[in-house]
Amino acid sequence: MDRLELVTRNVEEVVTIDELKKLLDEKPHPTVYVGYEPSGNVHLGHMITVNKLIDCQKAGFNVTVLLADLHAYLNRKGTMEEIEKIAEYNKRCFIALGLSEESTRFVLGSSYQLSPEYEMNVLRMACETTVNRARRSMDEVSRDAEDPHVSQMIYPLMQAIDIAFLGVDVAMGGIDQRKIHMIAREELPMLGFKSPVCLHTPILLGLDGTKMSSSKGNNISVDEPAESVAKKIEKAFCPMGVVENNPVLDLFRYHIFIRYPAVTIERPEKHGGSIEYLSFEALKGDFAAKKVHPLDLKKAAAKYMNMILEPVRKRV
Secondary structure, eight states, X not given: OOHHHHHHTTOSEEETHHHHHHHHHHOSSOEEEEEEOOOSOOBHHHHHHHHHHHHHHHTTOEEEEEEOHHHHHHTTOOOHHHHHHHHHHHHHHHHHTTOOTXXXXXXXXXXXXXXXXXXXXXXXXXXXXXXXXXXXXXXTTOTTTTSOOTHHHHHHHHHHHXXXXXXXXXXXXXXXXXXXXXXXXXXXXXXXXXXXXXXXXOOOBOTTSSBOOGGGTOSOBTTOOHHHHHHHHHTSOOOTTOOTTOHHHHHIXXXXXXXXXXXXXXXXXXXXXXXXXXXXHHHHHHHXXXXXXXXXXXXXXXXXXXXXXXXXXXXX
16 A cells, blocks of 8 residues: 555545645655544544554654644633643553554644734634634534534634644544634635645444434443443444445444454354455445344454454553
């Protein structure tokens, strides 16, 4: 797999692919960042972008992880003291998931976001951004989307200025970050900064086939006990032969196959015996053809996910 394939696998969107190709041609070690609100347990949703950062490291990127404590505060996720503790927990989880501790720059947002220069640039961007656009950009990520606070209008402007102040070539996030990233692409050049390339990862369904939510219990925390992980996957939505919007297949696509070049589905001899797959597409094809039973798929998913998460449980 070449650098471009590695960086773009399992990505929902690249803005733009031509800019990314040019960046890879010109720089052996480009820079990429993801910002995370420290606001609770690290879960499968976070893992999607962590996995992409690991891919980027393998492709020669220098990685920055922004632990966005002020963003979490503006989005009403707790006191600064509470958020600071969660930020340190997040860092431990990300390293345990496979990010290189030596090659990853972890930055706390409040370490630079309160400087006069930063605040002046946020104000400059505020002069160029309409209230409607700022609000629309927060619709997918705001805690109070129906009745937003003024702080949540500042949030996307700060995220755009973060890209400039962190000095990165690529901004990565879930596809729900797209509108915020587009503000950065369009308005940063007007302030004298470069426009970033943007990588957007998909937003996956919860294990029950509905929107992922910790309150529904349809998500998996990375430090969750092995028994709980297995039980949740056993109950997951996974109809025989259905490959679209199948959260169990998503575990193989976005988490398991990127870490294991070969995956074995164990089953008794009377049901055809165990079978090894060297690619996600081969497994997906057999499941679609009903050659793999959902129960066997779930058991294998639980086994591999627990192998992936065991280093996190040991570290945190």
